[in-house]
Amino acid sequence: xxxxxxxxxxxxxxxxxxxxxxxxxxxxxxxxxxxxxxxxxxxxxxxxxxxxxxxxxxxxxxxxxxxxxxxxxxxxxxxxxxxxxxxxxxxxxxxxxxxxxxxxxxxxxxxxxxxxxxxxxxxxxxxxxxxxx
Amino acid sequence: xxxxxxxxxxxxxxxxxxxxxxxxxxxxxxxxxxxxxxxxxxxxxxxxxxxxxxxxxxxxxxxxxxxxxxxxxxxxxxxxxxxxxxxxxxxxxxxxxxxxxxxxxxxxxxxxxxxxxxxxxxxxxxxxxxxxxxxxxxxxxxxxxxx
Numbered sequence: 001x002x003x004x005x006x007x008x009x010x011x012x013x014x015x016x017x018x019x020x021x022x023x024x025x026x027x028x029x030x031x032x033x034x035x036x037x038x039x040x041x042x043x044x045x046x047x048x049x050x051x052x053x054x055x056x057x058x059x060x061x062x063x064x065x066x067x068x069x070x071x072x073x074x075x076x077x078x079x080x081x082x083x084x085x086x087x088x089x090x091x092x093x094x095x096x097x098x099x100x101x102x103x104x105x106x107x108x109x110x111x112x113x114x115x116x117x118x119x120x121x122x123x124x125x126x127x128x129x130x131x132x133x
Numbered sequence: 134x135x136x137x138x139x140x141x142x143x144x145x146x147x148x149x150x151x152x153x154x155x156x157x158x159x160x161x162x163x164x165x166x167x168x169x170x171x172x173x174x175x176x177x178x179x180x181x182x183x184x185x186x187x188x189x190x191x192x193x194x195x196x197x198x199x200x201x202x203x204x205x206x207x208x209x210x211x212x213x214x215x216x217x218x219x220x221x222x223x224x225x226x227x228x229x230x231x232x233x234x235x236x237x238x239x240x241x242x243x244x245x246x247x248x249x250x251x252x253x254x255x256x257x258x259x260x261x262x263x264x265x266x267x268x269x270x271x272x273x274x275x276x277x278x279x280x
Contacts, residue, residue, distance in 0.1 A: 027240065027243065030236055030239075030240070033236075034233065034236075034237075037229070037233075041229065045271070045274070045275070049196070049200075050196055050200070050201075052185070052188075052189040052192040052193065053189070055185055055192070056185060059185055075175060076175070079167075079170070079171035079175060082167050082168070082171060083168065083171055083172075086164065086168060110175060110176075110179055113179055113183075114178070114179055114182060117179070117182040117183055117185075117186045118182060120186050121182070121185055121186045124186075
């Protein structure tokens with residue numbers, strides 16, 4: 001297999017040259033997800049999820065907040081790569097470009113919202129209230 | 134599928150002429166569970182984070198919507214979302230385990246191992262069975278704790 005002709009590349013028929021990069025990132029974020037989503041899963045099972053005060057105490061722990069931020073980065077990076085392949089397989093024509101742009105909005109916007117919210121929970125001043133601290 | 138391009142490049146093989154096997158099932162389940170986690174799972178996680186940050190009242194409203202509304206005069210909307218929420222959470226639990234186990238299978242396949250027909254069939258079946266088993270075990274544990 002060669003690199004394809006210059007004309008082929010211009011027509012979008014050649015290799016983009018980013019395939020192994022995408023493949024490797026998907027595997028590396030998968031390893032991150034095993035660790036970090038595994039941590040979230042165990043936490044969700046063990047936490048009294050109906051008790052806001054208990055959930056808040058858990059989420060304000062600096063190590064937990066750090067793990068959650070790392071998880072958001074790993075998960076949203078991984079889901080962007082995965083949904084990109086889904087779109088490339090099933091969406092054709094001009095809709096593909098639109099779908100890929102929307103995917104990037106979702107992945108970057110969702111990750112930004114998640115990281116900001118985790119930081120806000122962890123750094124917010126403690127307010128005394130019923131069921132709270 | 135690709136449409137009306139006037140070229141004679143090979144078409145994708147007709148999926149429906151193949152005998153359906155565990156390897157095909159685990160492949161499409163990996164995609165389906167991944168997409169479910171990516172859209173529904175990540176979305177619910179962000180909603181949960183937002184509810185934690187918004188304070189005790191907002192958090193109680195979140196729990197009343199997706200899990201259990203303690204109000205004796207519960208609205209029809211919450212009656213529906215209380216059931217729907219549990220269905221979605223059980224579905225996400227299954228998607229998590231299915232995607233985790235078949236993801237681990239992919240990491241093994243990446244080393245070049247496990248492509249022999251019998252081995253491949255065996256581990257595809259194990260992945261599907263383990264996903265269902267782990268989901269059932271998790272929810273039995275949750276329900277046992279709730280009693």
